[in-house]
Amino acid sequence: MTEDEGGESRPTNRWRGLVxxxxxxxxxxxxxxxxALLLASAVGVVLLAYARTTAAPPATVAVxxxxxxxxxxxxxxxxxxxxxxxxxxxxxxxLRIADGVPPGWTVVEGAPTHGTALWPGATTTFGYTVExxxxxxxxxxxxxxxxxxxxxxxxxxxxADDDGFEPTPVTAADDEPALPTAITRLLGRKAVDAxxxxxxxxxxxxYRRGDPPSRIDWRRRARTGALATVEYRAxxxxxxxxxxxxxxxxxxxxxxxxxxxxxxxxxxxxRLYATVTDAGHRVGVATLGPARxxxxxxxxxxxxxxxxxxxxxxxxxxPDDGDADDGAWLRQRVPERATVVLCTPACDDAVADLARRLxxxxxxxxxxxxxxTAADTAGRRLARxxxxxxxxxxxxxxxxxxxxxxxxxxxxxxxxxxxxS
Amino acid sequence: xxxxxxRPGTVTGxxxxxxxxxxxxxxxxxxxxxLAGVGGLALLAVGLVRRTRPAVTLGAGCLGTAVVLGGLxxxxxSAVVAATAAAVLAWTTGQTSVELADHGAAARTxxxxxxxxxxxxxxxxxxxxxxxxxxxVRVTPSPLGLALVVLGAVCLTGALLADD
Numbered sequence: 092m093t094e095d096e097g098g099e100s101r102p103t104n105r106w107r108g109l110v111x112x113x114x115x116x117x118x119x120x121x122x123x124x125x126x127a128l129l130l131a132s133a134v135g136v137v138l139l140a141y142a143r144t145t146a147a148p149p150a151t152v153a154v155x156x157x158x159x160x161x162x163x164x165x166x167x168x169x170x171x172x173x174x175x176x177x178x179x180x181x182x183x184x185x186l187r188i189a190d191g192v193p194p195g196w197t198v199v200e201g202a203p204t205h206g207t208a209l210w211p212g213a214t215t216t217f218g219y220t221v222e223x224x225x226x227x228x229x230x231x232x233x234x235x236x237x238x239x240x241x242x243x244x245x246x247x248x249x250x251a252d253d254d255g256f257e258p259t260p261v262t263a264a265d266d267e268p269a270l271p272t273a274i275t276r277l278l279g280r281k282a283v284d285a286x287x288x289x290x291x292x293x294x295x296x297x298y299r300r301g302d303p304p305s306r307i308d309w310r311r312r313a314r315t316g317a318l319a320t321v322e323y324r325a326x327x328x329x330x331x332x333x334x335x336x337x338x339x340x341x342x343x344x345x346x347x348x349x350x351x352x353x354x355x356x357x358x359x360x361x362r363l364y365a366t367v368t369d370a371g372h373r374v375g376v377a378t379l380g381p382a383r384x385x386x387x388x389x390x391x392x393x394x395x396x397x398x399x400x401x402x403x404x405x406x407x408x409x410p411d412d413g414d415a416d417d418g419a420w421l422r423q424r425v426p427e428r429a430t431v432v433l434c435t436p437a438c439d440d441a442v443a444d445l446a447r448r449l450x451x452x453x454x455x456x457x458x459x460x461x462x463x464t465a466a467d468t469a470g471r472r473l474a475r476x477x478x479x480x481x482x483x484x485x486x487x488x489x490x491x492x493x494x495x496x497x498x499x500x501x502x503x504x505x506x507x508x509x510x511x512s
Numbered sequence: 513x514x515x516x517x518x519r520p521g522t523v524t525g526x527x528x529x530x531x532x533x534x535x536x537x538x539x540x541x542x543x544x545x546x547l548a549g550v551g552g553l554a555l556l557a558v559g560l561v562r563r564t565r566p567a568v569t570l571g572a573g574c575l576g577t578a579v580v581l582g583g584l585x586x587x588x589x590s591a592v593v594a595a596t597a598a599a600v601l602a603w604t605t606g607q608t609s610v611e612l613a614d615h616g617a618a619a620r621t622x623x624x625x626x627x628x629x630x631x632x633x634x635x636x637x638x639x640x641x642x643x644x645x646x647x648x649v650r651v652t653p654s655p656l657g658l659a660l661v662v663l664g665a666v667c668l669t670g671a672l673l674a675d676d
Contacts, residue, residue, distance in 0.1 A: 105607050108569070109600075112576050114666070116596075119580060121662055127592035128583040129662060130643050134596045136665045137639045184627050187615075204615040206520070206624030217620060240631020242608055473565070476614040483616075 100147035100246050103238070104469055109135055147246035148237045151179025152186065152209070154250045156230065163223045168199060171230070172218040177209035184208050185238030185245075190219075191231025194494045194508050197222040197486045329372040330388045332425050332454075333360045336435030336442055337380035337406040338416055343436055343463035345497050355461035356434035357406050359501050363432060363459075364398060377424070379416050379435075379442070382408040385424055418445035422452060431456040436463045437492075438474070443481050450490050457491040458482075459501075519617055521609035523625035525560045528568075528606035532556050535575050535598035538591045539582035549578035552599075556606055563613040572603030593643050597636040604632050 113135030120128030152175060159170040173190055177183050190203035201219030209215060232251040238244065298307065298318035307320060335356045344351045350358075360376060367374050368390045375388035376398050384405035386398055422445075425431060431449050435442045437460045450456040460482060464475035482492045495504045536549035552574030559567030576599050583592045608628055612621050 105604065106600075108573070112573075116580055116583070117662055117665060119584060121659070123584055125583050125586075126658070127587060127589040128580065129658070130589055130593050131579060131583060131596040132662075133643045133665060134593060134600070134636075134639055136668055137642065138600065138635075140668065141635065141639075184631055185624060187621075187624065200618075202616045202619035204619045206612065206615065206619070206621030208623055208627035215623075219618075240627060241604060241635055242628060242632075473611075473614070480614060480616065 100244050102142065103243055103245050105242060106138065106142055109139060113139065141241070142243040145239050145241075145244055147239060147244045148181060148183050148185075149179055150235070150237060150246055150248040150250075151177060151181070152183065152188075152235055152237070152248075152250060153178050154188070154233050154235070154252050156252045165223060167223050168220055169223060170218060170220045171203075172216055173203075173205070173233070174214060174216045175205070175207070175209065176214045177211055180211050182208065182210050183237060184240040185236075185242060187236040187238075189234045191233050192221060193224070193229075193231050194492070196224045198483065199487070329367075330375070330426050330429040331367050331372050332375040332377060332388065332429050332431045333363055333367075334421065334431060334433045334435075335360050335376075335378045335402070335406055336433070337378045337382065337408070338442075339380075340439045340442075341380075341436050341463075343438060345463055345465040349497060352436035352438075352461045352463040353406050355495070356436075356459070357402060359434050359459050359461070359495075360402065360432075361399075362501055364395075368395065375425070375429070376402060377421055378402070378405040379418055379421065379445075380406070380408065381416075382406075383416065383420060385421075387424075388426065388429065417441050418448075421445070422448060425449065425454055427453060429454050432459060433457070434459045434461070436461055436478070437481050437485070438463065438478055440481065443485055446485055446490050447488050450488065457493070458485060459493045459495060461495045462497060520612035520615045520619050520621040521560075521563075521625070523622055524605040524612065524629060525609035527629045528556060528560060528602045528609060529553075531598045531602035531605065532571070532575055535595045535602060536578065538595035538598065539575075539579045539587060541582045541587045541591075542585040545578045545581035545585055545587075548574050548581055552576075552578060556602060560606060560609055563610050565607060565610045568606040568610055569603070572599060572606065575599040575602060590644055593640050597640045601632055601636055605629055 113132050116128045116135065117132030120126065120130075120132060155174045155176075157172045157174070160167060163169050171190070173188070175186070175188065177186075185206075186209055187206045188204065192198060192203050199220050199222050201217075203219050203221075205215075205217040207215050230252065232249040235248050235250050237246045237248070298320050302320040307318060335353065337353050337356075341352050341356070364374055364376065371390075373388040373390050374394075376384070376386045378384040382405035384401055386394070386401065418441075431454050433442070433446050433449070433456060435446075435458065437443055437458065446456050446458050462478070464478055465471045466475055479494075482494055485492050493504060493508050495501065499507070532553045536546070536553055540546035540549045552571045554571070555567050555574055556571030559565065559569075559571055576596075579592060579595045579599055582595065587595075605628065608625070612619075612625070615621060
């Protein structure tokens, strides 16, 4: 267990406006000769004095995890129990914790968040169950928010658990790809259930008359004298549709000088387009928003030129009524069983609904989500929490989501999330 | 696995509604203040149901307006002070209720909420008690003294707002 004592006490500003109300009540009481209003004003003054003089509790909280399976494989469910202890000498009246569930892991039961109060030395526990995703090696540090009883000041710290859940790198079962399905389909060749003459090794079986000599496992033949045939995954080309969310709701950035989520989505689509077409798949490109660009799936130099010429214009179109675009037109145009990669900051529910509906209609959908949120004000922190909840709900609905943090290139973000081999 | 106790925000939300109702009863001494109070209560309820903070803040603002209108209409001092405390309680716990919605329906927050309601309620009760203390001990201030107290309150407010 480790603690981070560095969090500063900061105001939550939840009584913003109380100053004005206090002064107005006092002034009206004075002018209107109403002592009752002067007393009401006095209440405001004392409350402001409390907010000004109080400090957030110290970060004296320890976090420890126990897990049902210390070495889980991808897709396995693990029950996590979190134990919180107040190691200080002062009570912690307002303690909230969000455990660090890595991107790509899905909470399938319970909640990784908890709110409680702890006396000195007291301990409480809570638990949840996660479905382990690929890539991440363990839980991220937990975020702990400590507030005074009224909630006018707070201190935020991150607390890591040194001796807790640290599974080994996730390994895949023999018949399953190591990557999330949608991205495996996106970046490589699609594996289907039937074995055949592809290039990805699947299994070795007993030799049957008629098997081609090139598939015989000659090493085994030399070692044991028995004939065996190597099977490979069958492969076929895919149709992939890359979608850029270019609505006004996506024109967001964590700071004024940073690229917007639309710009980052655009760069992601350009990079993915090159990768997927190079792998031999057919790719279509679409934009949500005022332009509603649709380039049907294809490949080749002419198709590539068309994408490069039309995409910048489509994402820079004036956002008049683009926010009303719920993507219904897109669902009609995307071919059946095409794989969809939706690039969106996911800052509203409409686009999340679109992803779910595409997935439900039999079109495997993945979301690449450039994070445009900041945490410098209470409102922005709230927006960040809302976005994370939205992404969590998408993951719970079976949609793979890449939460692409600012400051990272797309390949780095894909690798960090375990979406690259 | 831990058992889930209620939906996050239930305790604080219920407290906010009860406090708002109490503020309305105490401050609603005439038509105008009652109207403002009812509007505040309705907005607060909408904010709590839809989990929107602006509606909660607006509802609390309407309750504050109801308190001021009630005070101007001649409501009792103790009633105005109690209504003020009730409006602040509704505002504070209402915001907490909305915040807790982010934890998801499966999270356990009841203990946090009970502590928050108790802490906020005790603070407001103490503040209201201190404010009403002069009336209990039957001190009748002169107009000059009253003005000086108000001036002192304004200076204190300004000092509290000033940066370090």
